[in-house]
Amino acid sequence: MLSKNERWLLSFYRTSEINGALFFGRLARALRPGPIQADMTRHFADESQHARYWTDCITTLGSEPLKLRDAYQDQYLEAGGMPVNLMEILAVTLVFERRVVGQYVTHSKVPDLKQPIRDTLDKIMDDERWHVSWVGGALKELEKTWGEDEVARTLKRYTDADQEVYRKTLAEHEHIIGELMSFRAK
């Protein structure tokens, strides 16, 4: 059985995966043919699968996903500004995916983690590592067009935004995330 806090956190993950899928799906539709179009299409398909995995995980554990609207990455626009070109899209995506990997790795270290949650995290992590890899590679390639400095500045802007969003999210949901991740203080 899931605790109230576990149900919320897994539902939050699910909502973020859904919102990611919707966003990347729109981008995949807008991109011209080429490697980035192909990888973005796979990326969006992965995110929608991840939403399905979290849904299945929650129901396997005897509960149902909460209907949440707000996802973690939605706050990036306010904090870091709207990305207006492909380079900025990839930069914000790289920052976000690294955050996701970090969070999922931390969650996987929770003592006595329920097996369906562990299995879901393991399954998703394989994809997330590829996400970081392809986006990082594509962004590196775009340095030729945009310049190394411009890409570095954009990454810093979104990294700063992510740190602000993460701080706010932790503060807002301290009673949930703090309880679940309390093992880190020990």
Place this chain on the structure above:
Amino acid sequence: MSTIDSNQIKARISSTLQLPISKLQDDALISDLVTESFAVIEMVIDLQEEFGIRLGQEDLKELTTLGSLTTLIAERIAA
């Protein structure tokens, strides 16, 4: 150097946003036409991909009307 007129750009925007071209008047505010942030992102990315141009933060900062956006796009295409 290529030339594209604003009607072709509006046709593209109409397709992306699923809005009738009749709504895409030059003096229409972008914020009135597109109320969702992700739709704005999709629109600007689509225009860059479709017409092979690049836009930056500075380009879009002062743009408020559809006419100013189509003028910018046309100028970039012609450059």
